[in-house]
Amino acid sequence: MARARLFARNEQIFRCPVCSLPMRLGAQWSLACAAGHSFDLSKDGYVHLLPNAKASKYDKELFRSRRLINGSGYFAPLLDKLADGMKESIVEPSSAQPLSILDAGCGEGSHLLYLLRKLEPASQQDILAAGMDASKPGIALAAKGNAPVIWCVADLVRSPFRDRTFHMVCNILSPSNYDEFRRLLAPGGRLVKVIPGPDYLKEFRQALFGRPGPEREETSGETAALFARHFPGMTQQRVRYEVRLDGQHLEAMLRMTPLSWHAPEENMRRLLTQSAFAVTFDFIILWSEPLRGSSKSPLR
Numbered sequence: 641m642a643r644a645r646l647f648a649r650n651e652q653i654f655r656c657p658v659c660s661l662p663m664r665l666g667a668q669w670s671l672a673c674a675a676g677h678s679f680d681l682s683k684d685g686y687v688h689l690l691p692n693a694k695a696s697k698y699d700k701e702l703f704r705s706r707r708l709i710n711g712s713g714y715f716a717p718l719l720d721k722l723a724d725g726m727k728e729s730i731v732e733p734s735s736a737q738p739l740s741i742l743d744a745g746c747g748e749g750s751h752l753l754y755l756l757r758k759l760e761p762a763s764q765q766d767i768l769a770a771g772m773d774a775s776k777p778g779i780a781l782a783a784k785g786n787a788p789v790i791w792c793v794a795d796l797v798r799s800p801f802r803d804r805t806f807h808m809v810c811n812i813l814s815p816s817n818y819d820e821f822r823r824l825l826a827p828g829g830r831l832v833k834v835i836p837g838p839d840y841l842k843e844f845r846q847a848l849f850g851r852p853g854p855e856r857e858e859t860s861g862e863t864a865a866l867f868a869r870h871f872p873g874m875t876q877q878r879v880r881y882e883v884r885l886d887g888q889h890l891e892a893m894l895r896m897t898p899l900s901w902h903a904p905e906e907n908m909r910r911l912l913t914q915s916a917f918a919v920t921f922d923f924i925i926l927w928s929e930p931l932r933g934s935s936k937s938p939l940r
């Protein structure tokens with residue numbers, strides 16, 4: 641019920657993912673546009689706005705692994721850096737307008753919830769938080785619990801939010817759609833994207849494939865260059881540290897890492913016999929300049 645009221649209070653941020661008309665929350669707790677496209681709020685308090693849902697690689701078990709790892713503090717140094725950068729951007733703490741944040745590709749929601757816990761005490765404004773992901777099992781897990789977040793299963797290519805809705809769009813280790821991000825950002829708003837750095841999980845690469853080099857087709861440098869083409873004036877920060885995974889967390893970490901999906905079975909088995917394993921967490925945070933526009937925004 642609390643989640644339904646949150647959707648009702650903020651129905652003006654939505655637009656129909658099919659025809660782009662504004663949507664309203666109707667009596668039956670469904671978001672509907674004037675053309676008759678309608679999307680029900682689930683009993684767990686999220687809305688499924690993906691008209692043509694596809695099966696994805698991300699199953700329930702995978703998101704349980706992600707929740708276990710994300711909830712174990714391994715990402716804290718990264719997320720603290722992110723929260724610090726966001727706090728610096730809050731320059732009008734007395735503004736009556738809520739500070740609106742979208743996590744685009746939020747998965748099971750742990751990172752967004754962590755950021756909110758950091759930002760809420762620092763902000764005198766209300767914070768309107770939304771998390772969207774194309775994976776239903778991810779969002780279903782995120783929506784359990786009672787955090788005041790607008791959770792949506794939605795497609796990044798046609799996201800269900802109106803133009804200029806968010807002061808901050810985060811995109812953490814997840815694919816981007818820069819045109820959509822630009823459309824969604826309010827004047828003065830910023831995009832922040834986290835990508836793996838060159839050394840991310842290099843010990844896994846060594847153990848699984850016998851070589852430390854990056855397996856990703858797209859290197860971090862190429863991703864950063866693409867970001868900068870869409871958002872000139874980009875700045876970047878690198879966050880690199882080592883974490884020690886115990887046996888249970890090692891298995892979960894491997895399960896959620898695409899790297900392991902193509903690894904030789906035998907190497908996987910050998911790695912899983914370890915009782916603890918140290919891996920490098922290496923991230924690059926890409927910040928856009930505040931979007932130029934009216935000065936009404938609470939962000940610089």
Ligand SMILES: [Zn+2]
Pocket residue numbers: 656657658659660661673674675676677
């Ligand atoms: Zn519609």
